[in-house]
Amino acid sequence: MxxxxxxxxxxxxxxxxxxxxxxxxxxxxxxxxxxxxxxxxxxxxxxxxxxxxxYKMFAREKRGSHIIRLCDSLSCRVRGSLDLYHHVRRKLGIQAGMTTPDGRFTLEIVNCLGACDKAPNLMIDDSLVSGITIGAIDTLLDAMQEAEL
Amino acid sequence: MNEKTRITQFAELEAPLDLAKYIESGGYQGLLAAMAKTPDELIGIIKDSGLRGRGGAGFPTGQKWESVAAAKEPYLVCNADEGEPGTFKDRFILEKAPYLVLEGMTIAALAIDAHQGYIYIRGEYPEIAKNLATAIEKAKAGGYLGNDILTNGFSFDVAVRVGGGSYVVGDETALLNSLMGNRGYPMLKPPFPTEKGLWEKPTVVNNVETLACVPIILACGATAFSSVGSRDCPGYKLFSLSGHVATPGVYELPMGTKVREVLEKAGGVTGTLKAIQIGGTAGPIFGPVALDYCLDFPSMRKVGGALGSGAIVAINTSVNMAHVLEVTMRFFAQESCGHCFPCRYGTRQLDYMARRIALGSGRADYLDLMRETAAVMVGASFCPFGQSVALPLTSLLDGFGDEIASFITEQDYLKEVEA
Amino acid sequence: MSVLLTIDGNRVSVPAHTSLLDAALTAHISIPTLCRHEDLQPKGSCGMCIVKINGQPGFKRSCVTEAEEGMSVFTSTPEIRDIRRGILELVLAAHPADCLQCIKHGKCELQTLAERFEIRDLRYDRYARGLSVDKSSKGIVRDMNKCIGCGRCVEICGETQTVASIFFRNRGADTIVAPPFGKGMGDSVCVNCGQCVVYCPVGALYEREQIDEVWKAIDDPRKTVVVQIAPAVRVAIGEEFGLKPGELCIGKLYAALRAIGVDVVFDTNFSADLTIMEEGTELLERIAKGGPFPLITSCSPGWIKFVETFYPDLLGNLSSCKSPQQMLGALIKTYYAERSGIDPANLVSLSVMPCTAKKFEADRPEMNASGLRDVDYVLTTREIARMFRQAGIVFADLSEKEPDPILSGYTGSATIFGASGGVMEAALRTAYELATGKTLERLDFTQLRGMRGVKEAEVDLNGLKVRVAAASGLGNARKVLDMISGSSHRGEPSYHFVEIMACTGGCVGGGGQPLPNGLAKRECRLEGLYAEDRGLPLRKSHENPEVKGIYAEFLGKPGSERAHKLLHTGYSAREGW
Known part of the structure; x- marks a missing residue:
């Protein structure tokens, strides 16, 4: 010890x-x-x-290098979080709770990130990304992919 | 209206972590005033102000402090575990006016003779937690916190503790369990935290916004504070507006303000208003009738709702209420702590039925079964979380039951979701 | 101070701070519950025990609400019955509907309440949790598909036993009870005491059965099945057949074992007497050498794994004696094989134990004194009762039979091995007479008897004041061990000799005993053991003629080289945490 x-x-x-x-x-x-x-x-x-x-923020099994926490509170839902989810799901090829095969991203659905005025929101690791659109999310994920190549 | 008693007056600083700027704009006047008072006087002032806890329960703050007055070295805990969906006013305060909360904590500590305080902040606010730690260091360096505050002989320290992602931990007993490094299960009351709290010692748990009101009350006086708002429930209140409003955000208005006026402040509803959720996910979902409701604790209770955290989510006619049902029930299922059977199994079944309905594969008897499930949970859940599922559920079924039932008959709604 | 209240119209007076659930019992009302157990802390989990208190809003959990003066309480209103049915339906929708195949069928608290509340149809859609059954442990099977999350096992393992091999995992509807690191019970610090099995209300935790293997051995004509029966089984097995707890059934047990086809019937009580000879000798040797003190008993395999895991520093204090089960097992494969002329490879050594940890002990690699397993199969009291029922044996009506001679005769000292404090009492009876050469006038060490967690006594052995203690329940063991660790730094030993049993009350409360197996039951069984002790003609181990015989004929003297080879063992530290 x-x-x-x-x-x-x-x-x-x-x-x-x-x-x-x-x-x-x-x-x-x-x-x-x-x-x-x-x-x-x-x-x-x-x-x-x-x-x-x-506690949902902790994991004891390997997760992706980046955790995407997509908010699906009522405030985000009425501002399009479901469409965002389906887009991210298709783009990364994973469902909520899963990690991409390359180990880069884990996708999680969370219940509120406390930034509902700027909905829809997501968090990538420790950073809050607000008012996100499908286009913005593409730019963001593509940039992250490139940064690591 | 007494503008001096608004929290938002401290929220306009460009550099919120700049202690000098905070003092310049009137900060720490409350603490200076408090230093000249005895603990009894401080508790008396807070009682006179009529301040009620802004976390959701609306318990009189002065009374809570008074109940630990006889205790030796109680703990003070600031509940910054703002997890109630649709609520972001504590984030607003902590981002814009961290010193206001620290000042409020220091005054509360003086009143109850606490020497150690904690800010329990949710894990989803990592930046704010970092900033709070910086603010604490600066306040200590400035003599406003730590040893021998303002050379007055009183010492009080504050530590920031970060949560791990659990809604139930927002309940004060569950929060204390979490703060003690346990699973965030709620504890049986009584004994209340003020009798047996952190490490079994008497503990006062106050919400961020409640503590932010304290310096203002000390600086402006109880009368000025209570000159605003409703008689049973004075003061300004921060409302979190989101959903289908033109300019979502935090708005500070007197307690008792009508829903209609609050929505107008946010630029009004975009589209045609269909429903309003008030007080968070655990609050009812009203139809447009709620526009005339007055937003304070007693008034909302009278109409079968709750002011809760002051969250207001406007929903226009573009939204399908099966969505709302599904989002709400999933929230309960994901956040149930699992300690008691009615909530653990009940939320699981409610979530399942709501999802089946939203996916177009519901059954006609689900709606009745959901009501009955909620009744079991109201009657036998261990803590308010499980009991509160009935408010959104029954209000949805009462107000929008036909719309939801129509998905069950049409059987085609949202099928593409699973595609 | 007592309070007066009304429960369903009955005026009852109960001591202050009594729970409403217990207060209702005084009015002969049994409020249903799925999580409350009288031996454990109330948890307030299940919600079944809600009651209505006049003048108070909503319902209150009667397990955690105290009776107050003047209360008027209703325990079974239409609303309450509806809620209780609702909870049961919710639980059942998540619970496998395989009651007929379940080991707890007929003893399941969920099944009992479902029947009581007439749950005939489920309006909810059932769902399967799809979790794999954990069979990694030699002693205990863990099936979390059946777990209702009452938390009794978490308390008994963590608080009472202070082993904490399992804890709540996940949250909400995904809550289960699990060992760490996603591993099985067999890879955890679990000591196999089986107390979690005792308190599990459903079939989520149960003994690992070996009945099939035993039937195969019995049915194999080449094999000679030799059985031994532990002390605590004889006063408990009757409960499986409608007899009173504590009723001595050893003669019926011998008869039933013969009836199912066991070839040779011996008795672990014989080797309990033998243990006293070996362990008493060890004690006298340590006294002569001046330590190390205290000598600590080694009969309880749950305790052995506990000390190996959590107190490896104290391994040197343990008696090197094998447990009576393993001693007899070793003698069956050597002494008995030699005497009977049967090839030991054709001997099947079977033991009937009150204990799930005995399964683990028999499986320890070093337990093969003869080169073969000392003990091949261990059945719990519950398992042997199942075999008797399978064979159609009307146990309660059997005429008593005798065991086979040589390895079965016993004294009163042996039979009280099944009670916490019994090994100590037996050892003192013998050690006193061997050390002083005098006859012990009063054989009953009553200060070492009963259900108390830690019991102490002092005996004068030739001028040395020998201090002894007996602890049962591993949490109590921990208290004694911490005291020992503390005192060893100060020179003077706190105790010379310590007995530790893993289960509260001793083996009578073992994890393999008939269910229910609460503390009240255990007291009755203790009484049964002491009654047998009182009635036996010989009550001191060293007076056992068969024990004298085996030393004369085979072992030499206590502590001899052969005795050491067959009857003693060693221990090794295990990874903690």
Missing amino acids: ETTFMTSRDTLLSALHETQSREKGKSWITDGEALQIARRYHIPLAELDGIVSF
Whole structure:
């Protein structure tokens, strides 16, 4: 055991966020990282996994380098989020909750990003993209694809 | 109207993180005033102001503070887990006036003798969390937070904690569970957090907007604050307007303002108004009759609704109400924490039935079954989340049942969605 | 202080802070519930126990609402019945409809309530969760398709046992109970105690059955099936056949085992006496050498995996004795094989245990003293009862039979191995007489008896005040261990000898015992064991003539080289967390 002192549990979720995105393009918590956190906080592993799996922003299985969180709240829905979803779905070839075969994008549907005045919204990783249109989303995704080639 | 008691007066700064600019525009006057008062006096002022919690429940803030007055070192938690769909007023405050919230927390801490505070902010607001941490550092450097605030001998620290993506955690007991690094299950009340909260200590949980009102009340006085708004529910309120309005955004208007006037402030409805959801996803979906409703806690309760977070989503006639049903039920199913059976299984069935209806493969008996499911959830859900599904569901079925039923008979709606 | 209230028109007086659910019981009203269990914390999950309190809005969960003076409570109004039926329909729509094939058929709390509330049709569309059944563990099967998420197993595993091998996973309708890392129970820190099985209201957690294999062995003419029966089984198996908990059924058990075709019937009680000889010798040796203290018992395989996982530093304190099951298993394949002239490869060593962890223990690679498995198959009390029923045996009416001689005779000391504190009491009876040469006047160490979590006693052995403790339930074990770890730094040992049993109350409450298996039942079974002890002519292990015989004939003396080869073992640290 590398660390034996107990860290106060109120920092647990922050630690999970930090661990999850420790490296660029990584958006999940590995077994080794989960073990480390469990030891640091003196939490049984099963409980730690139980906590991680409760919160939708954390993942214990490999996800894409980029997480696209598409908002489908009522405010976004009445401003076209469903069309956006179907467009992104076709463009990336994946359903919500899935990762593209190249491991680049994971698509998630979320219930509200709290920017309803600029609906429809999506988040790419930590950045909010508001007032998005099908054209804008194409430009954005294409630019991201290119940037990584 | 007393413009000095508006939160939005602090929201016009170009550099919200610039502490000097905040002070220049009247910031920290409330804290200075509070420093000259005793805790009892502070609680008295807040009680006199009639301030009610802006998170959704509308509980009198002064009364909440008073209930921990005898406690030794209670905790203060700012609930910035703004997850209610259609709501973005806390984002607005935290982005535009972070010091106002910190100032409010410091005054609250003085009133209840808290020395440690937390801001629990939802994980979907990472930029704001970063900015808050910066603001906290700057406020400390300026002597407005931390040790020996304004050389008055009082110390109070604030830490930012970030959520992980859960709506239920917006409930104060679930929030405390989450803040303690647990699954975000709600806890049984009583005991209330003010009796047994964070780490089992008495804890006050206040919403961002509530805390933002506090410095204003101290700076302008309780009378000035309560001179605006309705008698039972004074003060200004931030309304989040979205959906089919010309200029969506946050609008600050007196409590008790009619829905019609709020919509007008946002440039009016685009197209023909069909429905309005008030208070968030857990609130009812009204027809145009709601235009004449007054927006405060008691008035909305009288019409069978809830002011909730002050979210208003306008829906015009281009929207199919089966969409609204489907979005709403999916929200409940995805956000149910799963602790209690009625909500865990009930939201799953409601989501399934709503989706089948929207996809044109519903059954005629679904509508009755959905109502009955909601009745089970109202009667036996553990926390208000599961109980609240009935409000949007029954209002949708009462007001738009024929339209929704027509999809079941026509059987062709939205089939292309799955294609 | 008590409060007076009215429940469905009945005036009842209950102590303050009594839950309405418990208060209703005093008025002979059993409020339905799917999550509440009297041995555990109320959870308020299922919502079935809602009641109406006059003057209060809505309904209240009676499991978490305290009775108050002057309350008027209604437990079964038309609205309440509708809601309860609604909850049951919702649960059933997500629950496999394979009751007839389910191991819990007839004992399932969900099935019972569905019947009670006449759920004949489901208006909801059923859905299957499609989860794979976890069969990775030697002791326990986990089928989350059937889980109703009551959380009892999470509490018993995490809070009572402090093992925490499983926890809630996911949220909403996807909530299940799972070990970490998406792995199975067999790859987790699970110690196989089976207490989760005991408290599971449905068929989501159950013992891994080996009945088919045992029938095959019985039906194979080349094989000689040799059975042994653990102490705690004899006072519990009667419950499977309508007899009272605690009723001694050993004679009927011998008879029933012969009736289903078992060839040779021995008794684990014999090897319990043998254990005392070996472990008592070990204790006296440690006293002579001055440590290491405390010596800690090693009969409970759940406990063994627990200490290997969470307290590897204390492995040196464990007695090197195998458990009675493994001792007898080793002797069957060696001593009995030699005496009977049967090729040990044709001997099938079967044990009937109150325990799911015994399945894991028998499977441990090192448990092969003869070169063959010490124990081939372990059946729980529930499984052997199923075999008896399959064979059409009318258990309650059987005439009592005798076991085979040599490895079956036992004393009162052996039979109380099934009770928490029993091994300690048995050891003290023998150690006292061996160490002092005097006759022990009072055999009953009552301070070591009963359901309390930690029990202590002190005995004078030739001037040395020997301090002993007995703990049951692994959470209690943890308390004792933490005390031991703390005191070892200060020189003076807190205890010289400690008995630990994984399950609360000892083996009478094991994970393989007849259901229901709550604490009240366990007390009755304890009483049954002590009653047998009182009535036996011999009550001290060292007086067992068969034990004396096997030492004279085969083993030499306690602690001999041969005894060590066959009857002792070692332990190794396991990855924790």
